[in-house]
Amino acid sequence: MLCMNSPTSSLHSQSDVCIVGNGAIAKTSALGFAQAGHSVTLLAPAAAPAPADAAAGAAEQPWDVRVYALNHTAHTLLSTLKVWGALDAERVAAVDSMVVNGDGAQPGDLAFDAFGAHVGALAWIVEDRNLNQALDAALKFAPNVHIVQGRATGIASDDAGVTVQLEGGASISSALLVGADGGQSWVRGQCEIGIDYRSYHQRAVVTNFSCEKPHHGVAHQWFTGAEGVVALLPLPGQRVSLVWSAPDALADTLMQETLSELAVRLGVLCEEKLGALRPLTPEMVKDVPLVLIRPHAMTAPRVALVGDAAHVVHPLAGHGMNLGFADVAELLATVAAREAQRGIGDARVLARYARARKEDVFLMQLATDGLARLFGTELEPLRVARNLGLNLLDKLPMIKRRLMAHAMGK
Numbered sequence: 293m294l295c296m297n298s299p300t301s302s303l304h305s306q307s308d309v310c311i312v313g314n315g316a317i318a319k320t321s322a323l324g325f326a327q328a329g330h331s332v333t334l335l336a337p338a339a340a341p342a343p344a345d346a347a348a349g350a351a352e353q354p355w356d357v358r359v360y361a362l363n364h365t366a367h368t369l370l371s372t373l374k375v376w377g378a379l380d381a382e383r384v385a386a387v388d389s390m391v392v393n394g395d396g397a398q399p400g401d402l403a404f405d406a407f408g409a410h411v412g413a414l415a416w417i418v419e420d421r422n423l424n425q426a427l428d429a430a431l432k433f434a435p436n437v438h439i440v441q442g443r444a445t446g447i448a449s450d451d452a453g454v455t456v457q458l459e460g461g462a463s464i465s466s467a468l469l470v471g472a473d474g475g476q477s478w479v480r481g482q483c484e485i486g487i488d489y490r491s492y493h494q495r496a497v498v499t500n501f502s503c504e505k506p507h508h509g510v511a512h513q514w515f516t517g518a519e520g521v522v523a524l525l526p527l528p529g530q531r532v533s534l535v536w537s538a539p540d541a542l543a544d545t546l547m548q549e550t551l552s553e554l555a556v557r558l559g560v561l562c563e564e565k566l567g568a569l570r571p572l573t574p575e576m577v578k579d580v581p582l583v584l585i586r587p588h589a590m591t592a593p594r595v596a597l598v599g600d601a602a603h604v605v606h607p608l609a610g611h612g613m614n615l616g617f618a619d620v621a622e623l624l625a626t627v628a629a630r631e632a633q634r635g636i637g638d639a640r641v642l643a644r645y646a647r648a649r650k651e652d653v654f655l656m657q658l659a660t661d662g663l664a665r666l667f668g669t670e671l672e673p674l675r676v677a678r679n680l681g682l683n684l685l686d687k688l689p690m691i692k693r694r695l696m697a698h699a700m701g702k
Contacts, residue, residue, distance in 0.1 A: 303462040307331040307438060308636060310456055310464045312479050313472030316420070317599035317616040319427040321470050323373050324624045326436040330636065333438045333464050334431075335456065356419035357498045357576050359533045361387065361511070361525060361610040363415050366617040378426040379418065385526045386413035388509030415511075415610075417525050417533065440464065447482045447595075453637065454594040468637035469595045470623070472616075475585055477601035483592035492582040492664060494520055495543035496607055497536040499577040501555060504567025506530055513608075514561050521608045521664075524562060531572065534558070537608060537664075543579055551575045582606055584661055590646045590653075594637035596623055603653050606660040615656055622648050 309325045311318050314336035322334040362370075370376040389405035406414050431437055446457040447469065456464045471479030480487070507526045514522045521537040534554075538546055546554060551571035558569055585604035590597045599616030626645040627636045634641055 305333050305438060305440065305462070305464045307333040307464070307466050309333070309468045309470060310335060310454070310466035311470040311472055312444060312456070313470075313474065313599075313601075315472065315474065315599070316423050316427060316613070317620060318470075318472035319424070319431060320369065320373065320375070320617065321472050321598060321620050321623070322437055323375070323427065323430055323434055324369070324620055325627075326434040327373060328624060328628060329436070331436045331438070332434075333440060333466065335440050335442065335444060335458075335464060337443070338441045353421070354574055354576065355383075355500045355527065355531065355533075355572055356421040357500055357533070357578050358420040359498075359525060359527070360418050360420065360423065360613045361415045362418050362617070363611070363614045364411070365621060366614050367416065369617050369621045373430065375426050375430050378429055380422050380425075383419060383422050383528060385417040385528045386509055387415040387417060387511045387526060388413060390414060390511040390513070393512070393514045413509075417511075417527060444478065447479070449592075449594045466637075467594065467635050468627075471595060471597045471601040472599050473601055475583070475600040475604040477597065479595065480587060480597055480601050483595050485592060485597070486588045488584075488586040488588075490584045492537075492584065492606060493540050494537050494582040495540060495579040496582055497538055497543055497546045497577065497579045498534060499551060499554070499575075500527065500531060500533050500572045501551075501558075501569040502572060503530050503532050503562075503569055505565070507532055507566060510565075512562060512565060516561075522558070522561060523608075523610070524558075524566065525610075532566065532569070535607060535610075537582060537606070547577065547579055551577060584657070586657060590619075590649060591642040593639065594642075596642055596645055598623060602649075603657065605657055606664045608660055608663055611656055611660075615653060618652060619649055 308330040310333045311321050311325075312335045313321075318334065318336070322332045326332045367376060387406075389403065392402040394401060404414060406412060431439070440458075442462065443459040444456050445459050448455050448457070449469075453465055453467050454469045456469065458464070469479065471477050471483075473479055507524075507530065509526050511526060512524045516522060518539070519542060520539055523535040525533040525535065527533050536546065546557075549557075554577075555569040555571060562569070583604055584606065585600075587597065587602060590602045598619035600612065602619055603615060605612050605615065623645050626641060626648060630636070630638065630641045
């Protein structure tokens with residue numbers, strides 16, 4: 293791996309694939325193409341100063357408030373790329389079951405478990421830091437990866453390939469450009485791919501707590517109507533990660549309160565199951581605006597979008613990152629299966645990738661958006677109907693198994 297921090301005006305980089313982005317999806321894409329034998333240029337923003345705890349041992353690092361519930365598709369891809377085994381296993385928690393709770397005087401509930409799905413775990417909770425550290429370590433040993441830190445200023449494509457111009461006059465040419473640069477994707481904008489955008493007027497408030505009682509690997513979720521969706525995800529030991537999708541006004545209040553006050557609020561929902569909650573030290577909390585972004589295309593000439601650049605969904609199902617890993621897996625598979633006469637940026641190859649991802653992405657958008665709308669209303673007839681629906685679904689094992697299989701990526 294070659295890392296170049298300051299591109300100069302005389303530099304021109306040539307590779308099979310150029311990937312724009314600096315998150316886990318971009319790094320996984322780079323690693324996947326490199327291990328498939330392609331030369332890769334990973335274009336990332338200039339590195340930010342390392343946090344004070346970055347040099348500390350894993351055991352001394354605070355728990356990251358940004359976590360992912362990775363499904364079997366993500367697990368398989370990361371295992372194939374030899375990344376899963378490089379994760380700090382002591383900071384990964386398996387989700388053995390999930391309990392979804394409705395609201396109102398007669399709340400419905402729905403439960404899923406790994407035993408009923410005939411798997412060892414429904415998902416795995418992994419910190420963003422843990423995942424990125426494992427990917428960074430793997431990229432250090434990838435011989436075909438060239439990392440460039442800089443700012444892109446333009447994209448030009450033709451029959452010969454695609455070129456990314458950089459600030460300062462440098463450029464990167466490749467046969468395929470992968471936009472893995474997040475929900476506000478610069479690549480998507482440069483390709484003039486339009487989007488359908490809608491704000492949920494909610495923010496995801498995330499932080500971590502210790503819990504008085506063992507969580508037994510159970511992920512809990514409460515649909516509370518006016519107060520949004522509350523999820524408590526199991527972390528190793530007696531710890532849980534909070535993801536509270538709260539309306540903006542409530543999110544403002546939650547962010548102004550101390551974490552001890554937030555724990556008291558949560559106690560009304562979870563004390564019976566988890567006991568008293570206490571903030572982990574050092575105390576950290578973040579909030580992220582929640583939006584729905586539907587790009588009008590996942591590809592452009594010699595360009596493929598993956599991850600949040602290709603779709604942003606409500607986090608109530610916890611599958612935004614999993615959709616991204618599924619994109620990467622499908623793009624790698626489609627490129628590998630192309631005819632010998634077709635290049636990796638061939639229009640037909642990219643069209644196959646877009647078609648292959650269309651249904652999965654659409655269904656997840658439909659499900660998450662529909663649930664957010666359904667459980668966001670306070671109309672009593674709908675409240676009764678949705679709770680009855682949860683109870684009914686819980687008594688239909690065949691449908692539950694199909695839902696679990698889709699959620700797990702199996």
